[in-house]
Amino acid sequence: MATPAVADTTATRRQTTQTGDIAARLITLAFAASIILITLLLVWQLWSQSAPTRHKFGLAFLFSSTWNPVTEEFGALPFVYGTVVTSVLALLISVPLGLGSAIFLAELAPAGISNTLTFLIELLAAIPSVIYGLLALFTLVPLMRDYGEPFLKSTLGFLPLFKGPVYGFGLLTGGMVLSIMTIPFIISVSREALLAVPREQREAALALGATRWESTWQIVVPYAKLGILGSIFLGLARALGETMAVTMVIGNDPKIVASLFAPGYSIAAVIANEFSEATGRVYQSALIELGLVLFLLTIIINGFARLMILATTKKGSKR
Amino acid sequence: MMRGNLTWRKSVNAVMLSVTAIFTVLAVSTLFLILGYLVYYGGRSLDWNFFTKLPLPPGEIGGGMANAIVGSLEIVGVAALIGLPFGFLAGIYLSEFEDKMFCPLVRYVADLLNGIPSIVVGLLAWTLVVVPTRSFSGLAGSIALAAMLIPIVTRQTEQFLREVPLSLREAALALGASKWKTIATVVVPAGSKGILTGMILGIARIAGESAPLLFTAFNNQFWGGGITQPTASLPVMIYSHAIAPYDDWHRQAWAAGLVLIGMVLIANIAARLVLARGISVPRA
Numbered sequence: 363m364a365t366p367a368v369a370d371t372t373a374t375r376r377q378t379t380q381t382g383d384i385a386a387r388l389i390t391l392a393f394a395a396s397i398i399l400i401t402l403l404l405v406w407q408l409w410s411q412s413a414p415t416r417h418k419f420g421l422a423f424l425f426s427s428t429w430n431p432v433t434e435e436f437g438a439l440p441f442v443y444g445t446v447v448t449s450v451l452a453l454l455i456s457v458p459l460g461l462g463s464a465i466f467l468a469e470l471a472p473a474g475i476s477n478t479l480t481f482l483i484e485l486l487a488a489i490p491s492v493i494y495g496l497l498a499l500f501t502l503v504p505l506m507r508d509y510g511e512p513f514l515k516s517t518l519g520f521l522p523l524f525k526g527p528v529y530g531f532g533l534l535t536g537g538m539v540l541s542i543m544t545i546p547f548i549i550s551v552s553r554e555a556l557l558a559v560p561r562e563q564r565e566a567a568l569a570l571g572a573t574r575w576e577s578t579w580q581i582v583v584p585y586a587k588l589g590i591l592g593s594i595f596l597g598l599a600r601a602l603g604e605t606m607a608v609t610m611v612i613g614n615d616p617k618i619v620a621s622l623f624a625p626g627y628s629i630a631a632v633i634a635n636e637f638s639e640a641t642g643r644v645y646q647s648a649l650i651e652l653g654l655v656l657f658l659l660t661i662i663i664n665g666f667a668r669l670m671i672l673a674t675t676k677k678g679s680k681r
Numbered sequence: 682m683m684r685g686n687l688t689w690r691k692s693v694n695a696v697m698l699s700v701t702a703i704f705t706v707l708a709v710s711t712l713f714l715i716l717g718y719l720v721y722y723g724g725r726s727l728d729w730n731f732f733t734k735l736p737l738p739p740g741e742i743g744g745g746m747a748n749a750i751v752g753s754l755e756i757v758g759v760a761a762l763i764g765l766p767f768g769f770l771a772g773i774y775l776s777e778f779e780d781k782m783f784c785p786l787v788r789y790v791a792d793l794l795n796g797i798p799s800i801v802v803g804l805l806a807w808t809l810v811v812v813p814t815r816s817f818s819g820l821a822g823s824i825a826l827a828a829m830l831i832p833i834v835t836r837q838t839e840q841f842l843r844e845v846p847l848s849l850r851e852a853a854l855a856l857g858a859s860k861w862k863t864i865a866t867v868v869v870p871a872g873s874k875g876i877l878t879g880m881i882l883g884i885a886r887i888a889g890e891s892a893p894l895l896f897t898a899f900n901n902q903f904w905g906g907g908i909t910q911p912t913a914s915l916p917v918m919i920y921s922h923a924i925a926p927y928d929d930w931h932r933q934a935w936a937a938g939l940v941l942i943g944m945v946l947i948a949n950i951a952a953r954l955v956l957a958r959g960i961s962v963p964r965a
Contacts, residue, residue: 391778393767393771394774394784394787397790397831400828400831403805407804407805408805459708466701470702471705483709485712488946489945490888490889490890496923497715497718499924500931573690575693576694596796603796606916609920610920630892638817650804657801660797664793664797
């Protein structure tokens, strides 16, 4: 007569395990879904809180270069200009340096050295932005003012980019700080992309008589180009949204001047400087709309970067 | 494809390979330059008062940042209390309850959220906490930092749970364990070292953030009145002291920079040491 009792307990046990499984699934699902909710909430808050300026200025907000909190006239152009110029400058320096280092770490250095150096590069990526700002403010700014910018002025001064008074604070210094900050990202993601290139590709090139450099530059790099592009886009998104270090060295002046020596302003920097003291709905709304512009810029660029990186890491296998 | 004579090609090879090596040395040396400057200037300025005294008004020499150290611990602690379990559970879903449509979407969105500039996340916390409560507060700062921590911990948890071999799960299920019991008693313990690493790295990352705190936790020259009041933090203190025109404040900023980078680097190295000792199960 024990059989029905056993069947009973198995049945109840099965039922409780099923309830347990369903509960676990639903609970974890709720948290996973909340990540999407947080992102949607972010979009909604930026959109709704920037309503006053969106209605008042419309698209003209993006193309106006007036920024006057007193008369409540707001335009984003000087900030977009400063953000884009500093980020492009940063990439001009960090892409060759980062890609070169990634090639060295992935293709040439022995595994032990490569791993140690990559570890150090990752530590570099972990340094808080305000520390970069602190160092740039007290070391890079005086260096640029006393040596870097006067040198550029005397050699390339015939270009409008390198004309005008020299302050140390400005777009050029901002771009240099950003380049130092984006290099670690470009190195580590490019290195991963290069390591994902199948070994046979290199061996085939070397067997045909290519030198090490030819095999790397003509075979491996083109094979990994999507991943490398992805790393550049990731670096660009970082540079566009970088706040503290730029705020401390860019000069904080909402003007559009051709000279790279001139002080400028970036979107992130103006939010950091003015938001806590912004009074009035319109002023706050203008800053939040700047945040919305920055959000859209970075999300589009990041979206592309992630897709490219996904495409390459799926294509190859690890060495 | 291979133009020029052999000597030319070989010299191009040698030159380009050395250039990449020089670039690497340049990139790595920035780390030592940064550490060197911080140790030199920060070390000269760091004293016991830094850890025990409050900041002094401009013009007075001395003082410390005791309130900012405690404030940072409070803000980051609360952010971790919210963000760690949240990201951990979401990560479990992504790794253990695979479905073809929803998981890739969450993964993608988590990566995007991770790439959103921290200052924009600060704006979110401002609209959610500062506006309704009409006050800057440490809690608003914690919410901003938690929103940054969640995607990091989610992706790290998922990644390390995926490295747990399938055979372990199958063994547990074959012994009659239910799915959630398998996850709780077999899968998560097996991936725990990696998950812990991810959590430490995530906390180290948010602990150095200042941009999202500027208009949420704000700043405070005195001991704050708990998490509902404006709260000082080390990164914001470094910023406000560095841009102020007083030499003694600059000295304090360097000291704070050294303390902050010390904490961040120790956490990073510790996390990687945990990881270096390996995942506690052999890989399949």
